Amino acid sequence: MKFGVNARLVFQQNQKITQLGKLGRIEEAIKIFKQMQNRNTITYNSLISVYAKNGRIRDAHQLFDKMPCRNLVSWNTMISGYLHNDKFEEACLLFNKMGERDHFTWTLMITCYTRSGDIEKARELFDLLPDKRNAACWNALISGYSKSGRLREARKLFHEMPVKDLISWNAMLAGYTQNGEMLVAKSFFEEMLERDVVSWNLMVDGFAEIGDLVSAWYFFDQIPNPNVVSWVTMLCGLARNGQLLEARMLFDRMPEKNVVSWNAMLSAYVQYLQIDDAVKLFTEMLDKNAVSWTTMINGYVRVGKLKEARDLLDTMPCKNVGAQTAMVSGYLLYRRIEEARQIFDSINKRDVVCWNTMIAGYVQSGNMHEAFNLFKQMIRKDIVTWNNMITGYAQVGEMEKAVKMFEEMGKKNLVSWNSLISGFTQNGLYVDALESFAMMRKDGLKPDQSTFASGLSACGSLAALRLSQQFHQIVNKSGYAKDLFVSNALISAYAKCGGISCAEILFHAIENVDVISWNTLIAGYALNGRGKDAVDLFKDMETKGVAPDQVTFVGVLSACSHAGFIDQGLELFDCMTKRYFIEPLSEHYACMVDLLGRAGRLKEAFNLMKGMKIMANAGVWGALLGACRIHKHVELAKFAAMKLSKLEPDKTSNYVLLSNIHAEAGRWNEVERVRISMTESRAQKQPGYSWIEDQNKVVVFQSEDGTQPLNVETYTALLTLIAHISDCNYLPDTKFSLLDVG
DSSP states (O other): OHHHHHHHHHHHHHHHHHHHHHTTOHHHHHHHHHHOSSOOHHHHHHHHHHHHHTTOHHHHHHHHHHOSSOOHHHHHHHHHHHHHTTOHHHHHHHHHHOSOOOHHHHHHHHHHHHHTTOHHHHHHHHHTOSOOOOHHHHHHHHHHHHHTTOHHHHHHHHHHOSSOOHHHHHHHHHHHHHTTOHHHHHHHHHHOSSOOHHHHHHHHHHHHHTTOHHHHHHHHHHOSSOOHHHHHHHHHHHHHTTOHHHHHHHHHHOSSOOHHHHHHHHHHHHHTTOHHHHHHHHHHOSSOOHHHHHHHHHHHHHTTOHHHHHHHHHHOSSOOHHHHHHHHHHHHHTTOHHHHHHHHHHOSSOOHHHHHHHHHHHHHTTOHHHHHHHHHHOSSOOHHHHHHHHHHHHHTTOHHHHHHHHHHOSSOOHHHHHHHHHHHHHTTOHHHHHHHHHHHHHTTOOOOHHHHHHHHHHHHHTTOHHHHHHHHHHHHHHTOTTOHHHHHHHHHHHHHTTOHHHHHHHHHHOSSOOHHHHHHHHHHHHHTTOHHHHHHHHHHHHHTTOOOOHHHHHHHHHHHHHHTOHHHHHHHHHHHHHTSOOOOOHHHHHHHHHHHHHTTOHHHHHHHHHTOSSOOOHHHHHHHHHHHHHHTOHHHHHHHHHHHHHHOTTOHHHHHHHHHHHHHTTOHHHHHHHHHHHHHTTOOOOOOEEEEEETTEEEEEETTOTTOTTHHHHHHHHHHHHHHHHHTTOOOOOTTTTSSOO
């Protein structure tokens, strides 16, 4: 009798531990565990599960190691805990140590691999199954294939199943709906001999996801016994498609509302910045959970009400890392980094999202020192962490550190490669960018719009026409031929490489050109000296009702400057401000100063600069200095050079240009003074370099570089070319080129 009472007590205590864990009351569950005099294996398993489901996986593992006796459920519970916390490597290690496994174990591990993205490993494990009669393992792999978009393999596996259950049918149906294959999904749904509410909900969600709300409503109305998930699915579908009024009407019709329903409606208001309605709904909620508070804090953050967000966080009864991270994100969004750091430092148990948010904040502000300090402190880093650091170092020009990060990280994804390639492009390392593009493709990753944009930008900067053509072929094969973003990048690359006719063909082939397309071709005409075509295209743009922007005018004014279209340039500049109400930027002023300066109208150029509403930058003063060189205006050149030396103290070309102007005027004392100023400013002349395409490769040549393998042959060929040029009675203009020597 006493034994029966004890057993019943242990059973009740085990149940209590599990219930407290579901409510997140971990400390109370631990207290009961410690007070128990008679613990059994189920007791340990219960607390391990509680620890794991509440993110305390380390405590779960320590308790697992201390267990006096483990059964198969203990091992499965621990593996499940690792899976719940995305600790895939630890789950694999534990699986390999197991002596006995059941179908649940195998299903867990197949799910583990599919969730970590290693679908091939999941298939290998599936093939090793000693007994393939259990449908759960099949269902796990079908789901894995479906979530990876590999519907052909999922369908093949589905048809090979010896015995299918309803979960199998729903797993296959989910594959179709989640990948937007709604025609196939509808046909498959009609074939199903048995359906449950999950089947109907999948159809509603699938149609809502692709914006077909008519079909979504139809299936929702047909559900025999809709559950709360059905209502929430339809509500979220309406909200996703901007139909907030309909979503609210549906919410009010719901026969029963749980906290998920309220949170869905709250999230819809926040998503569309209807913050007043969100506040009213939040106030009406009787049962709020952590998601409710976090959503509301995030809502305040999105509309810039940081004080209200902080006040709400401070009044939150039980703060969680999600809400605190939302507050950190808000402060970072408005560049209030110190306040973000204070919140971050106050968080006891930070998850990887919290760490990544703070690191990203430092990255965006250019403070890589603090970003790296946090990076070093992180115990577990994910791929986002590494990608943030690569991007950050690339943005501040420290590509060596970016490359080191890239090489040290484990698994790389497309974002990792894109961060590296765009970093090389942004820092002028175009050959490295193209080499990385080739390595990425060898690594088996398919380029996306961002990859193509960076690669084509590198091609354009190198004027590598053949490489641009190869990129064009890859674009066509990759299915991005009609992508507007990629098409614009192709137009730019062709234009910069001198292939302006190819750029024109591409432009006219685009079905729906945007303002960027127009701007890119106008800039291409300007770059290739086709000023008239640039102006004509601008007029065509106006005729078709496309409103030009600031970039448009930079392109067309630059074209007028290079073509000497003074009157048209002045008219366009006037049109920009008076007709389109576009305030001139320094780039526009630089074009106008260059335009007037080339025509010898230096006084007008200088007066225009004096009337600028913004501070003249190096581009504007550089344009004036260049015009002074052409027209030998020494005094104005000195003034422009003085301004430039303050803006760009380390740039040698400004000193060289002024030195040459003085030299041409015979002012050798001034030449010497400029050279002394250059030395004192610690400006260093960068070695010149050039490149050429050779057998589909870009070969870079740097001045005074003796490391080239064919150095002697190259210079021999160069001397031969010079000799041929001399035979043709061509004499180069050397009046400036030799003045920059001692």
